[in-house]
Amino acid sequence: MQRALTLHQTTIGKKVIMALSGVIIVGFTVGHFLGNLNLYLGPEAMNGYAEKLQSLPPLVWGTRLVLLFAFGAHIWAAVSLWARNLKARGSRYEKRKDLATDYAARTMYWSGPILFLFVVFHLLHFTILPAHPGDVYRNVVEGFQTPAIAGVYIAGNVALGFHIFHGIFSAFQTLGASHPRYDTYRRDAAIAISATITIGNLSFPISVLAGLVTL
């Protein structure tokens, strides 16, 4: 008996879920980066900003809920597309057809798991087990003064850069902006967004390591 496939069961459906959840995560990442710029304005600005957010529980918990859902859907769709791909790989005589797509997919396979580990570490480090609860500025600066921790953030954000560059590019394609005429715009938009977030995020640990931001 045939039954109708729902959106999440088809390959294109999973790609749409990846793209939409990715858009939500990138949106959060942009907002998070802009908020973290308060680091350059000093402890009062940074801690004041954090306190303001904490004084708005519906905003904080609403964002957490949406993010949890988006990360869950994104990882579920990624793992399930990867498993399907693995099964379909089949004969070793099969020729590789689309080198560009292969390259992008390979990038996602290493950057995705690194990002997952980075986010787990990041949540434990600053949100769940902060060294100085309530003093976000001190947590960040003291954290990045330890080269190994700054190194984890640098590696994590390099992975983030590759991941969102390919992610944004293919999300545009999945969501319909896939005409050769738009390809350069897609690439330019992907470069602009991913470079801004990546260079901006890398600047935080690097500024602390360089002694430009101090306690």
Ligand code: HEM
């Ligand atoms: C160098 C770059 C980054 C810095 C300096 C940074 C800094 C912070 C800080 C200080 C907090 C805790 C805020 C508080 O307790 O009030 C935080 C929370 C968080 N960060 Fe980052 N972050 C960075 C990159 C990222 C990236 C790349 C992601 C994800 C893609 C991310 C996701 C999160 C999440 C999900 C939270 C938890 C928010 C919550 O529920 O309270 N961060 N970050």
